[in-house]
Amino acid sequence: MIYTCTLNPSVDYIVHVTDFKEGELNRTTSEVKFPGGKGINVSRVLKRLGVENKALGFIGGFTGTYIEDYLKTEEIKTAFTRVNEDTRINVKLKTKAETEVNGQGPTISEEALQQLLQQIAQMKEHDVLVLAGSIPKTLPKDIYETITQQATAKGVKVVVDASGKTLLDVVKHNPFFIKPNHHELGELFNVEVSGVEDAIQYGQKLVEMGAKNVGVSMAGDGALLITKDAVYRATAPKGNVKNSVGAGDSLVAGFLAAYTKENDLLEAFRTGVASGSATAFSLELCEKSYVEELLEQVSITKIK
Ligand SMILES: Nc1ncnc2c1ncn2[C@@H]1O[C@H](COP(=O)(O)OP(=O)(O)OP(=O)(O)O)[C@@H](O)[C@H]1O
């Protein structure tokens, strides 16, 4: 089974304002809301690609109920842990640019944390666990490291989409796949990653430190897949970007969907990049038919 774990889910509230003026009353031209949080996005895209999975994490209040009900209508399995305060609302303001304001999220009690850890303790060899998104401020900062260590020791394939020290601290526990974007990769090493050569150099460091497969996403410039033996570059399809929120999560979901079906790293990489682009070119998360259409536009070259 593939499990996604979103410690800090959100209701994403996407508002379009044509001529936004700071400090004034602005009115939207349209608005829409979706369940969000990186692991939840991975669950939704996996399901759309025909891969069963179960969403775990903490939800609370009316916003939490909204997320749970929404995922049920999409027939996604859930086993969330309830907390007392409301799940956060993340505002995505679409004007000429895209501005995001993400909430802090609810307090997570020790009891709620133990419930989640129990669920993780029951996972078995060959299960996949996706840890994605920020860590609520009331949880230990090293929670991803603790979970990764326990899960990999049982043979669970752990996928981590996080940034900064959180990501750096998990790599020594041999996660199966990590996916920093090129900015996040630079932040890990206090450098600016300004081109493919830099991205390869620092991506390879993460492999040396223990990560099995490193995907470095570079938005419209595609992505790199770095393993112990090789480096591959994928081009991204060209198109009209409508929404980049969730593109990275879609890459992770596409990668896992194809990997679990075909056990082939390069097909997984191709499907990941096509899924990321399909989301970027859609108003919401990608649909399977669009991912399939974009697959042939992703070319992969072995560069090392
Ligand atoms: N402008 C674009 N054109 C084509 N494909 C894109 C574009 N932006 C994103 N993508 C696709 O989505 C993938 C992930 O994008 P990106 O590198 O922006 O990830 P990210 O920063 O983790 O995304 P986010 O945090 O917004 O979900 C890229 O590898 C690419 O396949």
Ligand SMILES: O=P(O)(O)OC[C@@]1(O)O[C@H](CO)[C@@H](O)[C@@H]1O
């Ligand atoms: O605050 P975090 O956990 O880092 O990111 C949360 C978030 O911005 O990430 C997703 C897109 O990747 C959105 O659905 C959600 O609002």
